[in-house]
Amino acid sequence: MKNLYLILVLSALVACTGSSQKEKPACVNTPVEPFTGLPVFDLQEQYPEKEIILQDIADVRYVVLETGDSSLVGIRPILMTDSFLVTVNKKSDVIFFDKSGKYLHSFNHTGMSGEEYGDVVSGYCIDEKAREIFIYDGLQSRIQVYGYGGAYRRTLKLPQNRMFASSIFEYDENFLFGEDYRLVDSQIGKYPVNKTPYYKISKKDGKLTSIPITVKERIRDGLSYTVGDGAFGYVSLLMSPVARFGSDILIADYS
Known part of the structure; x- marks a missing residue:
């Protein structure tokens, strides 16, 4: 069954557990009780069709970005605040435009x-109130935090057995939201499938708080494989199952 979950409020009692991997244990806060009350949409159901004209429910504006040697953008997401448009291009340049x-x-x-990020930026998000941008460095399992001008602020160290890729989002003034996609495919063998893959990530120190949403028989729209020398490969449609929807977060993980 393919389900959509809409996260409206996240709150729970937490307890601390350690990692069983060989790397330095990382504290992951695990809520005691499952999170309930989420709206769930079964995408295999037949729902009444309704035509909606976008202009009737939202103002549409087209913005042409200035292009130059320092402002070439690619296909990465463009984040919008009340004052800026922000994106990261193929060269890992963080680029700011006005509205x-x-x-x-x-x-x-x-x-x-210790104050830099890898050549490939896996994901990024911004905290408009704190005027900070969070750059996820998946190769080194960390999030680097910078001010809007590029000044280094701090490093959020993450467990090595979690990988959030493009699925990190602004959640509130204290946390980011992240989806772990590394522990999806049991074919990998090194780790078990993560059936509770959603986390709040502390903006202060990177500690994870598990969100008790269980995804049964979780799958991904991609294919993992190993070759003769043990190297691991992954082919994906590059579609993130998580997206911001106003102040809410929409989860469209396959299960």
Whole structure:
């Protein structure tokens, strides 16, 4: 069954557990009681069709982004605040535009030092109130936090047996929201399938709080495989099952 879950409010009692992997244990807060009351949409059901004209429910505006040597963008998501448009391009440049599309500035902190991120930016999100951007460095299992101008703020160290890729989002003033997709496919063998893959990530220190939503028989719209030398490969449609919907978060994981 393919289900959609809409997260409206997340609150639960928590208890701390450790990691059983060989790397340094990371604290993951695990709620005692399952989270209930979420709306669930069965995509295999037949629902009445209703035609909706977008202009009737929202204002539509087209913004042409200024292009130049410092402002070339790709297909990555463009984040919008009340004042800025922000994106990351193929070269891992973080680029800022104003709401009219005018290029403002950019920065690039790729590298392997404690204040830099890897060549491939897996995901990113912004905290408009704190004027911070969070860059997920999946290769080093961490999130690097910078100010809007590119000044380094702090590092959020994450467990090595979790991988959030593009599925990190602004949640509230204290937490990010993330979906772990590494522990999806039991074919990998190294780790068991993660049936509770959703987490709140502390903006202060990176500690994870598990959100008690269980996805039974969780699958992904992709294929994992291993080759003769033990190397691991993954083919995907590059479709994230998680998206922001106003102040809510829409989960469309397959199960």
